[in-house]
Amino acid sequence: xxxxxxxxxxxxxxxxxxxxxxxxxxxxxxxxxxxxxxxxxxxxxxxxxxxxxxxxxxxxxxxxxxxxxxxxxxxxxxxxxxxxxxxxxxxxxxxxxxxxxxxxxxxxxxxxxxxxxxxxxxxxxxxxxxxxxxxxxxxxxxxxxxxxxxxxxxxxxxxxxxxxxxxxxxxxxxxxxxxxxxxxxxxxxxxxxxxxxxxxxxxxxxxxxx
Numbered sequence: 001x002x003x004x005x006x007x008x009x010x011x012x013x014x015x016x017x018x019x020x021x022x023x024x025x026x027x028x029x030x031x032x033x034x035x036x037x038x039x040x041x042x043x044x045x046x047x048x049x050x051x052x053x054x055x056x057x058x059x060x061x062x063x064x065x066x067x068x069x070x071x072x073x074x075x076x077x078x079x080x081x082x083x084x085x086x087x088x089x090x091x092x093x094x095x096x097x098x099x100x101x102x103x104x105x106x107x108x109x110x111x112x113x114x115x116x117x118x119x120x121x122x123x124x125x126x127x128x129x130x131x132x133x134x135x136x137x138x139x140x141x142x143x144x145x146x147x148x149x150x151x152x153x154x155x156x157x158x159x160x161x162x163x164x165x166x167x168x169x170x171x172x173x174x175x176x177x178x179x180x181x182x183x184x185x186x187x188x189x190x191x192x193x194x195x196x197x198x199x200x201x202x203x204x205x206x207x208x209x210x
Contacts, residue, residue: 001036001037001137001169002166002167004166004167005137005166005167005168005169006037006040007166008135008164008165008166008169008171009037009040009041009108009135009169009171010040010044011164011171012106012133012135012163012164012171013041013044013045013106014044015133016105016106016132016133017045017049025051025103025104025105025129025132026051026052026053026054026084026102026103026104026105027041027051027052027053027054027104027105027106027107027108028053028054028055028056028104028106028107028108028124028127029041029053029054029055029056029057029107029108029110030056030057030090030107030108030109030110030111030121030124031056031057031109031110031111031112032055032057032069032110033061033065033110034065034068034069034072035055035068035069035070035072035073036072037108037110038053038055038069038072038073038083039072039073039076039078041053041106041108042073042078042082042083043076043078050082051105052082052084053082053083053084054083054084054086054102054104055069055083055084055085055086056086056088056090056093056111057085057086057087057111058087058088058089059085059087066085066087069085090111090117090120090121090124091117091120091121091123094120094123094124097124097127098126098127102127103127103128103129104124104127104128104129104132105128105129105131105132105133106132106133106134106135107124107125107127107128107132107133107134107135108134108135108136108137109121109122109124109134109135109136109137110136110137110138113138113143113144113145114144114195114199115144115147115148115191115194115195115198116188116191116192116195118136118144118145118147118148118149118191119148119151119152119183119187119188119190119191120188120191122134122148122149122152122182122183123181123182123183125152125160125174125182125183126181126182126183128174129174130174130175130176130177131173131174131175132173132174133163133171133172133173133174134160134171134172134174135169135170135171135172136149136169136170136172137168137169138168139165139168139169139170140168144195144198145168147194147198148191149170149172151187151190152172152182152183152187153172155182155187156178156182158176158178159174159175159176159177159178159182160172160173160174160175160182161173161175
C-alpha cells in the first residue's frame with residue numbers, strides 16, 4: 001500500500017484505540033501477501049493493548065508464502081504465534097467463523113478482486129462489531145471491487161457509512177446493527193451473473209481501444 005493508504009488505515013486503528021471497541025474483538029485481514037500491512041497494523045498497538053489478529057489466506061500467492069509472512073513478523077519483533085492463520089478460501093472459512101460466533105473490530109479485505117470474491121469477502125462484515133470498520137484495497141473506479149462496494153453500501157446505507165478514501169483504499173464504518181444479513185443470496189447471485197458480463201465487457205473494450 002502507498003503511504004497515504006497506510007495513514008488512512010492508521011487513522012482507523014487510532015479510532016479503535018480512542019473509543020474502545022472491545023479488545024476481545026479481533027482484527028481480520030483477508031489476503032495478506034507477504035504480511036507487510038499486517039506488520040504495520042500490529043505495530044500501531046502497544047503490546048499490552050494489541051487485539052488478536054486473524055489472517056485468512058490460501059497461502060498460495062507465491063512459494064512458501066506462510067513462512068515468508070512469519071519471517072516478516074519475526075524481523076519486526078512480532079511473534080507469529082500472536083496471529084491466528086486460517087488457511088483456505090474465505091467463503092469456505094466464513095462458515096466456520098459463523099459457527100464460532102467470531103467478532104471483529106476491523107476487517108481489511110485485500111484478496112481476489114473479481115466481483116464474486118469481493119461479495120463473498122464482504123459477507124464477513126456480519127461479524128463486525130458496531131463502531132468497527134471494514135476497509136477494502138484496490139477500490140478503483142469502475143473496478144469489480146468498487147462495484148461490490150457500491151452495492152454493499154446501497155443495500156446497507158442505514159448501517160454503514162463511508163468514512164475515508166485514500167487512493168484505492170476505502171474505509172467504511174458500521175454505525176448500527178442491520179436487521180438482516182448485509183450480503184444475502186441475491187447479492188451472491190448478482191455477483192455470479194454480473195462478474196462474467198463485466199469481464200466480457202472489459203475484454204471487448206480493450207480490443208476496441210487497441
